[in-house]
Amino acid sequence: MANELDRLCIDTIRFLSVDAVQKAKSGHPGMPLDAAPMAYALWTRLLKHNPRNPQWFDRDRFVLSAGHGSMLLYSLLHLTGYDLSLDDIQHFRQWGSKAPGHPERGHTPGVEVTTGPLGQGLANAVGMAIAEAQLAARYNRPDFAIVDHATYAIVSDGDLMEGVGAEAASLAGHLKLGKLTCLYDDNRVTLAAGTDITFSENRAERFDAYGWHTQVLTDGNDVDAIDAALQAARDETQRPSLILVRTHIGYGSPNKHDSFEAHGSPLGVDEVRLTKQNLGWPEAPPFLIPDRALAHFREAIARGSEDEAAHTERLRAYALTFPDLARELQRRVAAELPPGWDADMPVFPADAKGMATRAASGKVMNAIAPRLPQLTGGSADLDPSTYTALKGLGDFNPPAGPDDDTQGSTGGGWSYAGRNLHFGVREHAMGAIVNGLAAHGGMLAYGATFLIFSDYMRPPIRLAALMRLHVVHVFTHDSIALGEDGPTHQPVEQLAGLRAIPGLTVIRPADANETAVAWRIAVEMRDRPVLLVLSRQELPTLDRSRFAAADGVRRGAYVLSDTPSGNPQLILIASGSEVSLIVAAAERLASEGLAVRCVSMPSFDLFDALPADERAKVLPPAVRARLAVEAASPQGWHRYVGDAGDVVGVDRFGASAPGDVTMREYGFTVDEVCRRARALVAARATPA
Numbered sequence: 001m002a003n004e005l006d007r008l009c010i011d012t013i014r015f016l017s018v019d020a021v022q023k024a025k026s027g028h029p030g031m032p033l034d035a036a037p038m039a040y041a042l043w044t045r046l047l048k049h050n051p052r053n054p055q056w057f058d059r060d061r062f063v064l065s066a067g068h069g070s071m072l073l074y075s076l077l078h079l080t081g082y083d084l085s086l087d088d089i090q091h092f093r094q095w096g097s098k099a100p101g102h103p104e105r106g107h108t109p110g111v112e113v114t115t116g117p118l119g120q121g122l123a124n125a126v127g128m129a130i131a132e133a134q135l136a137a138r139y140n141r142p143d144f145a146i147v148d149h150a151t152y153a154i155v156s157d158g159d160l161m162e163g164v165g166a167e168a169a170s171l172a173g174h175l176k177l178g179k180l181t182c183l184y185d186d187n188r189v190t191l192a193a194g195t196d197i198t199f200s201e202n203r204a205e206r207f208d209a210y211g212w213h214t215q216v217l218t219d220g221n222d223v224d225a226i227d228a229a230l231q232a233a234r235d236e237t238q239r240p241s242l243i244l245v246r247t248h249i250g251y252g253s254p255n256k257h258d259s260f261e262a263h264g265s266p267l268g269v270d271e272v273r274l275t276k277q278n279l280g281w282p283e284a285p286p287f288l289i290p291d292r293a294l295a296h297f298r299e300a301i302a303r304g305s306e307d308e309a310a311h312t313e314r315l316r317a318y319a320l321t322f323p324d325l326a327r328e329l330q331r332r333v334a335a336e337l338p339p340g341w342d343a344d345m346p347v348f349p350a351d352a353k354g355m356a357t358r359a360a361s362g363k364v365m366n367a368i369a370p371r372l373p374q375l376t377g378g379s380a381d382l383d384p385s386t387y388t389a390l391k392g393l394g395d396f397n398p399p400a401g402p403d404d405d406t407q408g409s410t411g412g413g414w415s416y417a418g419r420n421l422h423f424g425v426r427e428h429a430m431g432a433i434v435n436g437l438a439a440h441g442g443m444l445a446y447g448a449t450f451l452i453f454s455d456y457m458r459p460p461i462r463l464a465a466l467m468r469l470h471v472v473h474v475f476t477h478d479s480i481a482l483g484e485d486g487p488t489h490q491p492v493e494q495l496a497g498l499r500a501i502p503g504l505t506v507i508r509p510a511d512a513n514e515t516a517v518a519w520r521i522a523v524e525m526r527d528r529p530v531l532l533v534l535s536r537q538e539l540p541t542l543d544r545s546r547f548a549a550a551d552g553v554r555r556g557a558y559v560l561s562d563t564p565s566g567n568p569q570l571i572l573i574a575s576g577s578e579v580s581l582i583v584a585a586a587e588r589l590a591s592e593g594l595a596v597r598c599v600s601m602p603s604f605d606l607f608d609a610l611p612a613d614e615r616a617k618v619l620p621p622a623v624r625a626r627l628a629v630e631a632a633s634p635q636g637w638h639r640y641v642g643d644a645g646d647v648v649g650v651d652r653f654g655a656s657a658p659g660d661v662t663m664r665e666y667g668f669t670v671d672e673v674c675r676r677a678r679a680l681v682a683a684r685a686t687p688a
């Protein structure tokens with residue numbers, strides 16, 4: 001059970017959280033009240049962390065997946081000595097406070113990932129555990145366990161109900177991620193009701209079936225039992241652990257415990273008083289932190305400093321014995337690129353037949369991966385289509401995993417050192433796991449699927465942008481031109497939707513060489529996610545002695561070809577597969593005597609980031625006859641073509657037919673582009 005000091009510390013967490021929610025008149029008191037004992041046991045007895053250096057690489061990772069219980073985390077951070085002041089907590093959820101409504105990575109020291117959308121944190125934690133396992137496999141040597149940390153998460157009913165949590169848990173079980181432990185706050189109440197009306201499967205059996213190690217605790221206040229379960233979870237190295245802790249939401253509140261009313265609203269002044277009375281806590285002052293409790297929590301500082309110092313010492317000795325590996329790891333931890341990482345970057349010769357940009361991407365990835373050990377990732381069961389396998393660089397699976405000749409093998413053996421992750425048909429979890437890999441650090445992680453299925457992973461893409469995580473997604477089969485699979489597989493509105501996410505770079509390259517530059521950008525971009533949008537079909541590799549260098553991709557849009565005078569009367573703009581179409585149209589229009597400029601515009605956001613005068617060099621304001629061509633929803637293009645311009649786009653669902661037929665039927669032909677272009681020029685010539 002809990003001794004008197006334990007109880008004092010647990011109640012300190014409880015009432016710091018409750019008082020902050022009450023003062024803010026907003027927040028979630030119920031969960032911190034019930035989960036305080038498990039959080040206390042973990043944070044004071046097991047978690048390896050250094051409050052004075054939240055970035056210490058070999059720290060255990062902790063994820064509060066139930067992000068709405070943010071005050072629980074803020075209480076722990078403040079009490080154990082992170083740079084989060086009592087003043088911040090007293091301004092919980094207020095403008096400028098380091099204690100925002102939900103935990104935000106990069107905003108509050110000690111917060112590993114932004115959580116709130118339920119299920120994401122659990123999947124992030126799976127990604128972190130994968131990162132640890134892969135780094136340990138690559139860098140640890142006998143007697144040198146220099147990467148050796150665990151991943152913990154507190155998860156709630158919502159986390160286990162959400163599909164993304166189930167996808168990630170299924171994969172974690174398959175991968176036997178033994179250093180992942182989740183504490184399940186089994187309070188059986190959600191936002192609007194008890195779980196008896198929505199959630200009745202046996203959770204322990206479900207996780208058993210996934211291949212997890214499960215333990216059921218009946219008393220959420222029994223700190224020693226929680227401690228023992230955490231130790232048992234740590235000793236279980238072959239399976240991830242779920243500790244199901246039966247708790248009571250709003251614990252201690254005489255009128256709101258076990259009720260959804262304790263979930264997401266302040267208890268109310270009277271109920272706070274009654275709860276304090278009930279648990280034997282002084283009614284005043286609010287935000288009370290007894291000295292004895294604080295002193296106990298703050299032991300984390302000395303312990304953390306000692307742990308980090310011992311690790312630094314181990315690293316020093318390791319660097320003497322394995323200098324190359326140590327340097328490589330150090331660089332990865334610092335998110336630096338190895339010198340010469342791009343030495344083998346291919347340059348593609350001009351070729352009228354060309355290649356699909358997905359194929360070019362595959363060649364680029366395989367060229368750069370050997371010199372870029374941090375590049376790791378995979379697809380959601382689409383390797384043969386996305387061309388994202390890193391050949392010969394191993395497949396990530398438990399050491400006693402499949403044989404080398406198992407179908408789906410990329411070559412190089414199945415082990416935790418494998419750089420190829422097999423996500424299975426789990427796009428949503430893939431997005432969130434890739435975020436976890438990036439948040440862990442030391443990894444340049446990518447995921448891949450068809451562009452249409454980016455819809456299945458929009459939440460983690462949005463969170464990657466919000467967290468400023470360096471992740472890359474490779475989305476192939478990027479338009480109706482994919483053909484026979486038909487409208488279910490043909491993206492139309494996805495590009496516009498992705499471009500609308502702030503802080504996200506979306507690049508749709510026109511040919512193989514633009515694809516190589518896009519990959520350079522993706523690798524070099526340190527603080528935002530990058531999406532590469534690639535074609536299934538072959539595209540001509542443009543002759544760069546006739547057209548501007550592909551490096552223009554860095555500017556988001558660039559003049560590919562121009563009228564000799566440099567004063568066009570018409571500008572054709574396109575991205576990706578439609579660039580070769582406008583090039584062909586421009587040749588015909590030029591032969592008819594029109595002064596035409598062709599602009600390749602692979603990325604709206606990179607272009608928008610340019611100063612206005614730079615943008616004007618590409619799209620001079622005086623030239624108002626502008627036609628954009630893109631096999632996708634026209635949304636967003638009007639900003640570039642203006643009210644005198646036009647867009648050849650797709651404003652309905654696609655159709656099942658060979659890709660070239662679909663493209664023709666939807667108007668992506670030289671004839672149609674020329675017709676629409678001439679109309680624009682004619683309209684300019686005829687004053688209104």
Ligand SMILES: Cc1ncc(C[n+]2csc(CCOP(=O)(O)OP(=O)(O)O)c2C)c(N)n1
Nearest residue numbers: 031116117118156157158159189190191263
């Ligand atoms: C994806 C997602 N859907 C809905 C919500 C809104 N929401 C916040 S908490 C919650 C239910 C929480 O229940 P539970 O996970 O059991 O947390 P507890 O009630 O124990 O605090 C919901 C629906 C959310 N945060 N994320």
